[in-house]
Amino acid sequence: DVKVTQSSRYLVKRTGEKVFLECVQDMDHENMFWYRQDPGLGLRLIYFSYDVKMKEKGDIPEGYSVSREKKERFSLILESASTNQTSMYLCASSTSGRRHGYTFGSGTRLTVV
Amino acid sequence: GESVGLHLPTLSVQEGDNSIxxxxxxNSASDYFIWYKQESGKGPQFIIDIRSNMDKRQGQRVTVLLNKTVKHLSLQIAATQPGDSAVYFCAENRWTGGGNKLTFGTGTQLKVEL
Structure with missing residues (x-):
């Protein structure tokens, strides 16, 4: 029944490391999104993709990049992790068309030390 | 700029009472508004949505009201249960031409007291 899978629930990385967060969806959704969630700030959009090999910056893309080589997989990359990137990261997917809400993964809690 | 905000960060209710x-x-251009529920350790889950041309929509124990005049959205939960304890987010949806884009509020923690 699980629709959106994030590869890790908890991750601890060191400052300066390159970090990959993986997200896979099995619903054949066109659209995929990466959010970070911080207390008091809600969910903030980092990057999104409406199609394979397509990506667009969200509201807070600095320090991040993404890759979408296959329709079902959307990867978030922290090129050089910093402590201010410690957060909960949520992946989501949705169908195309004018309407829809998203299906979210369970999140990855990343701690950068 | 656009913003989606919640009035109260925490709401405590007695079991069986109604929650609002x-x-x-x-953003007046939003075409849908959506409520999500996030339980501890899980990702947000869709509860109910409402089109911008509607004022009210009902689901099972939940009702969403939209007041476009004052740009206000509310989620009403009838007969609140312990399982309703979670963080609730509102989100506004806009069609960008390539796909949907959601902007989320900061969330309200609902605590149900026995």
Whole structure:
């Protein structure tokens, strides 16, 4: 029944490391999104993709990049992790068309030390 | 700029009472508004949505009200149960031409007291 899978629930990385967060969806959704969630700030959009090999910056893309080589997989990359990137990261997917809400993964809690 | 905000960060209710969670928005171009529920350790889950041309929509024990005049959205939960304890987010949806884009509020923690 699980629709959106994030590869890790908890991750601890060191400052300066390159970090990959993986997200896979099995619903054949066109659209995929990466959010970070911080207390008091809600969910903030980092990057999104409406199609394979397509990506667009969200509201807070600095320090991040993404890759979408296959329709079902959307990867978030922290090129050089910093402590201010410690957060909960949520992946989501949705169908195309004018309407829809998203299906979210369970999140990855990343701690950068 | 656009914003989606919630009036109260925490709401405590007695089991069996009705709960009302409020949300303000500022973008008149949004075509849908959506409520999500996030339980501890899980990702947000869709509860109910409402089109911008509607005032009210009901689901199972939940009702969403939209007041476009004052740009206000609310989620009403009838006969609140312990399982309703979670963080609730409102989100506004806009069609960008390539796909949907959601902007989320900061969330309200609902605590149900026995």
């Amino acid at each position: 969670i409020n949300c303000a928005y500022s």
